[in-house]
Amino acid sequence: MLGLKLSRVVLDPAHGGHDVGTHGPSGLYEKDIVLDVARRLGALLEQRLGSEVIYTRSDDTFIALEDRTRIANERKADLFLSIHANSSPYRAAAGVETYYLNFTTSKAALDVAARENASSERSIYDLKEVLQKIALKDKIDESREFAARLQTALYGVSARGNAAARNRGIKKAPFVVLIGASMPSVLAEIGFLTNSTDEALLRKPEHRQKIAEALYKGIANYADTLSHFQVAKQD
Numbered sequence: 001m002l003g004l005k006l007s008r009v010v011l012d013p014a015h016g017g018h019d020v021g022t023h024g025p026s027g028l029y030e031k032d033i034v035l036d037v038a039r040r041l042g043a044l045l046e047q048r049l050g051s052e053v054i055y056t057r058s059d060d061t062f063i064a065l066e067d068r069t070r071i072a073n074e075r076k077a078d079l080f081l082s083i084h085a086n087s088s089p090y091r092a093a094a095g096v097e098t099y100y101l102n103f104t105t106s107k108a109a110l111d112v113a114a115r116e117n118a119s120s121e122r123s124i125y126d127l128k129e130v131l132q133k134i135a136l137k138d139k140i141d142e143s144r145e146f147a148a149r150l151q152t153a154l155y156g157v158s159a160r161g162n163a164a165a166r167n168r169g170i171k172k173a174p175f176v177v178l179i180g181a182s183m184p185s186v187l188a189e190i191g192f193l194t195n196s197t198d199e200a201l202l203r204k205p206e207h208r209q210k211i212a213e214a215l216y217k218g219i220a221n222y223a224d225t226l227s228h229f230q231v232a233k234q235d
């Protein structure tokens with residue numbers, strides 16, 4: 001039955017407090033946008049999937065990256081979703097991308113990880129060693145599947161709002177916030193605040209609701225694949 005496999009979902013609105021994340025040309029903060037989207041998404045998950053939703057932060061507080069995954073592990077969550085907004089030195093860059101934790105040699109993916117890891121003490125080079133120690137292979141496939149569902153749903157909304165939005169796809173990178181999570185975990189970048197069209201969209205509550213709906217759809221589709229796996233395993 002849909003939702004059975006996702007009884008507990010951890011939503012992680014990125015940044016918070018003194019860590020504002022990135023910001024747009026007209027001054028919109030990442031920390032505020034992602035908190036609003038997380039709340040909207042949480043309401044949908046509770047209403048429609050009957051999931052218990054746990055937030056790593058529910059107000060404008062700074063939470064260390066390592067504490068966010070610890071919360072998910074302690075609460076034995078079935079899924080962990082970290083919600084971010086993107087930034088680029090190229091103002092034209094627009095659209096959405098979804099990440100899961102893995103090694104990468106992509107400079108662009110490493111740049112995003114370095115920025116999102118900025119509040120952590122660990123450098124991206126330490127992370128490689130940390131990653132190697134973690135037996136996360138069994139979660140990588142599930143996380144990639146989860147990321148794919150989210151990205152497909154997100155791109156639909158993004159492209160309708162901004163003709164310049166590209167489907168930037170699912171990517172892998174070493175994010176501190178995803179390391180050590182014992183459940184499928186992904187990080188979604190819901191638009192580029194540095195792109196003025198994306199920023200204007202993210203400023204609108206209607207668009208944030210559409211993003212929340214898209215993330216919900218991605219999670220529900222992923223839950224659906226889980227029940228199929230379950231059926232297949234029982235045969």
Ligand SMILES: [Zn+2]
Nearest residue numbers: 014021084085
């Ligand atoms: Zn961020």
